[in-house]
Amino acid sequence: xxxxxxxxxxxxxxxxxxxxxxxxxxxxxxxxxxxxxxxxxxxxxxxxxxxxxxxxxxxxxxxxxxxxxxxxxxxxxxxxxxxxxxxxxxxxxxxxxxxxxxxxxxxxxxxxxxxxxxxxxxxxxxxxxxxxxxxxxxxxxxxxxxxxxxxxxxxxxxxxxxxxxxxxxxxxxxxxxxxxxxxxxxxxxxxxxxxxxxxxxxxxxxxxxxxxxxxxxxxxxxxxxxxxxxxxxxxxxxxxxxxxxxxxxxxxxxxxxxxxxxxxxxxxxxxxxxxxxxxxxxxxxxxxxxxxxxxxxxxxxxxxxxxxxxxxxxxxxxxxxxxxxxxxxxxxxxxxxxxxxxxxxxxxxxxxxxxxxxxxxxxxxxxxxxxxxxxxxxxxxxxxxxxxxxxxxxxxxxxxxxxxxxxxxxxxxxxxxxxxxxxxxxxxxxxxxxxxxxxxxxxxx
Amino acid sequence: xxxxxxxxxxxxxxxxxxxxxxxxxxxxxxxxxxxxxxxxxxxxxxxxxxxxxxxxxxxxxxxxxxxxxxxxxxxxxxxxxxxxxxxxxxxxxxxxxxxxxxxxxxxxxxxxxxxxxxxxxxxxxxxxxxxxxxxxxxxxxxxxxxxxxxxxxxxx
Ligand SMILES: Cc1cc2nc3c(=O)[nH]c(=O)nc-3n(C[C@H](O)[C@H](O)[C@H](O)COP(=O)(O)O)c2cc1C
Ligand code: SF4
Ligand code: FES
Numbered sequence: 001x002x003x004x005x006x007x008x009x010x011x012x013x014x015x016x017x018x019x020x021x022x023x024x025x026x027x028x029x030x031x032x033x034x035x036x037x038x039x040x041x042x043x044x045x046x047x048x049x050x051x052x053x054x055x056x057x058x059x060x061x062x063x064x065x066x067x068x069x070x071x072x073x074x075x076x077x078x079x080x081x082x083x084x085x086x087x088x089x090x091x092x093x094x095x096x097x098x099x100x101x102x103x104x105x106x107x108x109x110x111x112x113x114x115x116x117x118x119x120x121x122x123x124x125x126x127x128x129x130x131x132x133x134x135x136x137x138x139x140x141x142x143x144x145x146x147x148x149x150x151x152x153x154x155x156x157x158x159x160x161x162x163x164x165x166x167x168x169x170x171x172x173x174x175x176x177x178x179x180x181x182x183x184x185x186x187x188x189x190x191x192x193x194x195x196x197x198x199x200x201x202x203x204x205x206x207x208x209x210x211x212x213x214x215x216x217x218x219x220x221x222x223x224x225x226x227x228x229x230x231x232x233x234x235x236x237x238x239x240x241x242x243x244x245x246x247x248x249x250x251x252x253x254x255x256x257x258x259x260x261x262x263x264x265x266x267x268x269x270x271x272x273x274x275x276x277x278x279x280x281x282x283x284x285x286x287x288x289x290x291x292x293x294x295x296x297x298x299x300x301x302x303x304x305x306x307x308x309x310x311x312x313x314x315x316x317x318x319x320x321x322x323x324x325x326x327x328x329x330x331x332x333x334x335x336x337x338x339x340x341x342x343x344x345x346x347x348x349x350x351x352x353x354x355x356x357x358x359x360x361x362x363x364x365x366x367x368x369x370x371x372x373x374x375x376x377x378x379x380x381x382x383x384x385x386x387x388x389x390x391x392x393x394x395x396x397x398x399x400x401x402x403x404x405x406x407x408x409x410x411x412x413x414x415x416x417x418x419x420x421x422x423x424x425x426x427x428x429x430x431x432x433x434x435x436x437x438x439x440x441x442x443x444x445x
Numbered sequence: 446x447x448x449x450x451x452x453x454x455x456x457x458x459x460x461x462x463x464x465x466x467x468x469x470x471x472x473x474x475x476x477x478x479x480x481x482x483x484x485x486x487x488x489x490x491x492x493x494x495x496x497x498x499x500x501x502x503x504x505x506x507x508x509x510x511x512x513x514x515x516x517x518x519x520x521x522x523x524x525x526x527x528x529x530x531x532x533x534x535x536x537x538x539x540x541x542x543x544x545x546x547x548x549x550x551x552x553x554x555x556x557x558x559x560x561x562x563x564x565x566x567x568x569x570x571x572x573x574x575x576x577x578x579x580x581x582x583x584x585x586x587x588x589x590x591x592x593x594x595x596x597x598x599x600x601x
């Protein structure tokens with residue numbers, strides 16, 4: 001049985017037929033927040049303050065407080081440059097697929113959030129950077145912008161006031177690194193997605209060198225609810241340090257993989273068992289990634305940990321994007337590590353030698369351990385390389401995303417890695433010659 | 446194929462979204478690939494360089510950075526199968542084998558009859574409906590052997 005979250009709001013509209021149209025969106029209370037702000041003359045700083053007081057933390061992976069980020073934008077009185085926001089809809093972190101659903105089913109919700117952000121930060125334009133493969137979400141958002149423009153909600157003199165804002169769609173082309181905020185800005189400018197050294201930070205030197213804020217889709221999507229119902233309402237859900245609900249995508253070896261709206265602080269075990277129907281095929285849990293593939297894997301014993309930033313950090317991993325990936329007892333952690341090491345090697349932009357070389361070595365070592373050709377000293381090499389890559393040793397955090405999960409698998413599944421090297425094969429698979437044993441067939445079933 | 450006048454005028458509109466013309470380059474590469482034969486030829490890169498007031502090598506530098514842009518001709522149908530962790534846990538390797546077998550295309554190549562290109566993709570944001578593939582720009586999710594056979598059967 002599903003214990004419903006105390007209150008849900010992120011997916012309620014999305015469940016209604018026609019939720020992507022302006023007609024249904026408005027009928028369900030959409031655009032009320034921007035109307036309230038403009039018609040009641042709520043000040044720009046009050047909007048930012050409300051977001052700040054809500055305690056909303058970014059849903060893109062780093063968990064940075066959204067309202068605080070907005071205050072980093074320079075005062076337009078003193079700095080008259082053009083100001084932008086880039087909405088990060090690159091969504092490429094393995095395991096993560098929540099923004100896709102929001103954009104496809106409730107595109108106006110994101111547009112209303114963009115309008116509120118644009119009002120609060122006095123932006124002249126917002127660019128929504130959508131990964132190129134998301135064709136349906138892109139088209140839905142473009143259609144929604146056109147509808148909103150026809151309703152005088154996008155463009156010049158919105159709702160007859162002196163507030164104007166352009167919202168533009170922009171298409172990426174399949175590079176994970178363009179989800180990193182400065183890689184995204186380079187890509188939006190029509191270049192290779194090479195992250196920029198920080199500082200300078202985007203608020204000072206962003207798109208085309210102008211003040212820019214980068215926020216994730218789900219972060220911005222929360223804003224209209226906060227403005228409508230207030231920061232106190234928002235703080236009624238989640239925890240003190242991580243308020244609100246979040247979209248938990250749970251994938252891998254579960255009975256009902258899906259995207260579930262749950263309050264921050266809910267136990268991972270509740271999500272696994274009550275929402276996702278438990279580990280599939282009656283098997284036992286082996287390990288789980290709490291928030292996408294860049295967050296270190298945790299062992300089964302830690303499944304009762306609460307899903308919020310501090311609790312997950314407390315057990316040595318990261319909340320990340322809140323996307324849980326579940327491995328059952330038959331899954332091989334060496335294989336999963338090889339798949340991911342290959343991914344980071346493929347996606348490294350190559351600017352930093354630690355990352356360019358390190359991701360390649362990690363991949364090669366995991367691949368040879370998996371193939372039964374691991375050597376004595378490989379585990380030490382994995383650890384040494386990872387520690388040379390991270391933390392904070394490179395231009396961006398992709399190197400960390402490859403290295404820190406490697407250290408986690410070494411910490412929690414050391415025995416399994418060692419057994420691969422010692423036995424020259426996967427201990428979960430066949431030991432006999434030519435062909436698979438009984439248990440191996442079961443594994444591959 | 447070279448850049449058409451229709452695309453050029455479309456791109457003149459496109460670049461108005463941005464304070465700098467060059468920002469239109471990636472969306473323009475997408476449109477070229479869609480309309481001009483499914484890949485970005487050297488000739489298209491030269492035409493785009495002229496349009497965006499760049500050196501051809503800069504256009505090549507961008508086009509070659511992004512996996513979605515194909516720098517050589519593709520099969521009539523392109524099937525990209527996600528091999529990342531959530532899909533792998535749910536059997537994407539078997540889907541890859543099956544697709545290669547049914548299409549006659551090698552893993553990461555084009556079939557001899559030029560009909561199918563098979564490629565492996567990284568996470569496509571369909572992890573909760575894994576395994577998945579993208580067939581000519583359309584996602585197919587929650588795949589199993591029967592579903593794959595039915596989808597590909599319709600193309601034969
Ligand atoms: C390698 C890498 C990939 C990233 N990919 C994404 C992404 O696809 N979507 C996203 O919102 N944030 C991504 N991020 C995080 C962004 O850099 C940035 O922190 C985020 O977009 C800020 O939005 P938020 O504060 O609303 O979370 C990525 C970071 C790194 C290091
Ligand atoms: S850490 Fe890796 S991905 Fe990030 S800038 Fe350096 S080389 Fe590129
Ligand atoms: S891992 Fe295949 S779609 Fe995400």
